[in-house]
Amino acid sequence: MSLLVLGELSLHYIEFGQTDEVVLFVHGNWCSSRCWLPTMARLPRRFRTIALDQRGFGYSSKPPGEYSIPPRAADLRGFADALGLDRFHLVGHSLGGAVAVQFALEHSDRLRTLFLLDSAPASGLPVSPAVRALQDRFAADRSLLEPALALALCLELRDPVFQVLLDDACAMARHSVQPNLDALANWCVLDELASLRVPTTLAWGDQDLVISREMCEELHRSIANSRLHIFEQIGHSPNLADPDGFTAVLLEALTGAEA
Numbered sequence: 001m002s003l004l005v006l007g008e009l010s011l012h013y014i015e016f017g018q019t020d021e022v023v024l025f026v027h028g029n030w031c032s033s034r035c036w037l038p039t040m041a042r043l044p045r046r047f048r049t050i051a052l053d054q055r056g057f058g059y060s061s062k063p064p065g066e067y068s069i070p071p072r073a074a075d076l077r078g079f080a081d082a083l084g085l086d087r088f089h090l091v092g093h094s095l096g097g098a099v100a101v102q103f104a105l106e107h108s109d110r111l112r113t114l115f116l117l118d119s120a121p122a123s124g125l126p127v128s129p130a131v132r133a134l135q136d137r138f139a140a141d142r143s144l145l146e147p148a149l150a151l152a153l154c155l156e157l158r159d160p161v162f163q164v165l166l167d168d169a170c171a172m173a174r175h176s177v178q179p180n181l182d183a184l185a186n187w188c189v190l191d192e193l194a195s196l197r198v199p200t201t202l203a204w205g206d207q208d209l210v211i212s213r214e215m216c217e218e219l220h221r222s223i224a225n226s227r228l229h230i231f232e233q234i235g236h237s238p239n240l241a242d243p244d245g246f247t248a249v250l251l252e253a254l255t256g257a258e259a
Contacts, residue, residue, distance in 0.1 A: 001059070004052075006078045012059035013079075016040055017048035021112075022085050023254065025051035026076065028094025028118075029180050030138075030149060032058035032168035035093070038161070038243035043251065047089075052079055053168075054099070056180070062173035067180055069187040073102035080110065089254050091115040093239065094210065095180065098122075098187050104198050105189060114200040115253050117246075118208050118236050121215035122193055122222060125184040132181055139174045142166070152210065154234060154241030161240065193222040200226040201253035205234035205241070227253070 004011045014033050023043065025036040033051035040049040053060040055075055056067060076099060080088065089112050092100030097119025104114050138145040146157065149169055155162035200223050204216040220228045229249050231238040239246045 003059070004079060004082055006075070006082060008061070009055060009063065009075065009078075010061045011052050011055070011075065011079055013050055013052040014040075015048070015050045017045060019046055019048045021046060022048045022050060022088035024076075024080065024085065024088050024090050025049070026090070026092040026096030026099050027051070027054065027057070028096050029184075030145075030152065030169045030172060031093075031165065032171075034058070034164055034168060035153070035237070035240060036091075039239050039247050039250065042243060042247040047254070050083070050085075052076075054096070056173040056176035058168050058171060062176065064175060067176050068183045069098050069102050072099045072183070073106060076100075076103050077107060086110070087112050089113045089115070091117065091250065092119060093117040094236065095120055095184060098184065101189065101193075101196075102187075104196055104200075105192055108196065108198050111198045113253055114196075114198045115250060116200065116202045116219065117239060118204050118211045118216075119202065119219060120184050120187065121211065122188065122219055123190045123215075124186060124188045125211075125215075127181045127185050132178060135177050135181060139172070139177045142170055145169060152236045154205070154237045190218070190222055193219075194224065196223050199253075199256075201229065201249075202226055203229045203231065203238060203246070203249055205231045205236060205238045207233060207235040210236045 027035050033053045036051040056062050090100050097116040150157050202220050234241045
């Protein structure tokens with residue numbers, strides 16, 4: 001595990017490999033870099049894989065203030081610059097998908113490919129008052145968060161991987177809970193996606209209770225020449241529910257762009 005300091009912000013990350021072909025992973029809400037460990041372990045050694053904890057999550061800084069999508073994309077740029085990453089593959093899940101799309105819109109020349117897993121919709125994700133209240137209760141009570149997170153991550157409660165991710169979720173900054181929801185609700189770049197020319201693959205679990213089929217298909221239609229893979233009988237986190245299957249789909253996307 002490593003720590004990168006960007007001004008007053010410290011970003012924790014995990015990394016495997018030292019090759020020139022980099023895959024950079026961005027996690028979703030209530031999660032951390034460690035959700036990508038099963039994928040990173042399965043990818044061929046020809047790839048250098050890096051996953052960071054976004055601001056407010058895991059072992060990274062938890063400053064007060066801005067938690068919307070553009071500043072998160074700016075964090076990602078600063079992180080890539082500091083590590084000397086010129087061109088790389090970018091993978092984003094859920095909230096991390098929004099950050100990945102924002103980065104791609106601003107810095108498409110930096111990307112080899114873009115992979116969006118159960119990504120937040122580019123037209124904003126509405127959040128009801130009831131959901132907002134429930135999220136605050138999750139932050140205050142681990143016993144309430146535990147079953148909800150297990151459902152979102154598609155993992156059993158006793159799975160050792162889940163217990164690690166539950167610890168990470170409990171480390172999320174409580175003051176970021178509502179700003180994270182605001183970030184998802186207020187982010188709207190749908191009209192900008194027609195300009196995106198990065199080879200893009202979308203993947204979605206057809207049992208996802210967070211991102212609907214309509215949201216996924218809207219994003220797919222809006223990104224020219226994007227490809228869509230649907231995981232059947234899997235919820236919001238195919239990377240954890242079926243790491244072998246997910247890694248195979250991701251690997252095809254990473255190598256298909258070279259064909």
